Amino acid sequence: MLKWALDVGQFDLEYCSRTAIKGQALADFVLEFDSEVENKAIVLTEPSSQGNHSVYVREEFPRPWWILHVDGAVNNNGAGVEIVLITPEGHHLMSAIHFKFYVTNNDAKYEALINGLKIALEVGVVNLIARSDSELVVNQVNGGFQARGPRTELYMRCAQRLLEKFGSARLEGVPREENSNDDALAKMGSQMDSVQLGKIPLGIQEIPSIPEVGVF
Template sequence: MARLQILLSEYDIVYESQKSIKGSAIADFLASRAMEEYEPLRFDFPDEYLMCIFEGESSKDQSWKMSFDGASNALGHGIGAVLVSPEGNHYPLTARLNFFCTNNIAEYEACIMGLRAAIERKIEILEVYGDSALVIYQIRGDWEVRDSKLVKYRYLVAELVKEFKEVTFHYFPKEENQLANALATLASMFKANRETEIMPLQMSIYEVPAHCFSIEKESYGRPWFHDILEYIKNQRYPEQANENDKRTIRRITAGFVLDGDILYKRGKDQMLLRCVDAVEARKILKEVHEGIFGTHAMGLLWLGRL
């Protein structure tokens, strides 16, 4: 404020601080002028026969989304684009550029690749997102295209846009364009010959570690506790067991309990854990991880049976 006062000191300006106004004064003023601009209410509704102004899905619900990105580094040039359906399905696209190009050219190439893929899918309404402010604002016409290398790209995009019923271009930060950026970086770093065909990427989501479903195959169709069960029930050793194997079986069986035909193993806290074969183990694991038994704590109890 002091700086502004010095700059405006040559003018005849008087500074006065704003005075406080009580709320009651404003209310009294409005009450005194309430009848001067009175206008009676109109209760008639001329379009009362209209029951609905618009029916059907909005263009927002039917629109696809497309994000693109280009990458140029010492290893090469790559482009990536992702088409997202209204249902949320992602369709990744990636390509490697085997010709010299700048970062802006790579961005235009990625955008054109995504637009052509959308045209092949006969998409009519498309929202395009990119993290290159120059490309987005040039396509929208907000910025002038001065680089001669980009003029033809801008013209090609304008021709492709005519194939859509409605298309909009938006700029968003690079942090929100992770998938397209990853595809472009992958294409720029991976060198493939012309004869190699690489199918689109398929991303899966695993909720549990891989070892949870890793169950060893049982030999000879017998469960893993067959020798232990035979010794406890019939005091019988395996046919080819030597003296060392027999001592090991006797030592191991001390930690097992047989109840009828069901074999249990004693835990460290003296809890009995039922021994199951591979088929039953897979069934229990599947039921636990699908949430059939409710809470995860219940699932741990079922896992304890293993």
């Protein structure tokens, strides 16, 4: 030890005790370099007022936000919807659904939203921003417009109940011109054009979504 002290004595060194790492700094580090791990949490040690024991506190990290784009289309060839679910990392999960039952244009917009919300729940999404170009649907679900007719009211209540199942969720309106790609895919689904859809999954829906949710 004496020899070591003589060797380093020529340098202006000062001993400093190690400082504690703040919990938020460690949490930010884990979030930045471990984005693939779900249900992230960190265990922090807090000093206890009783003796030398420590109290371990588990802090859950904030859940990332997913984005859902939906659109529905009705034409002479039939009706269908398009669903695009975007992960926090920017990956697009796309699907289209063709209806085997009669729907109006507004029904198709509601079916698009309801099916999109169901898919998001199935994959375990907690925080969601849903977007639709239907001003009517957005305002009815958000409480700005009153639903007219029993069928529309059932669709509205169905969408509202699904939104309540998320940790945090909101429905936003987008201009139709910003939804052009979604509208094109929805039209393909309405035509049941599997050639144009390519690798995009195409589902067939036999009955409306309303009875399946039990909102009567």
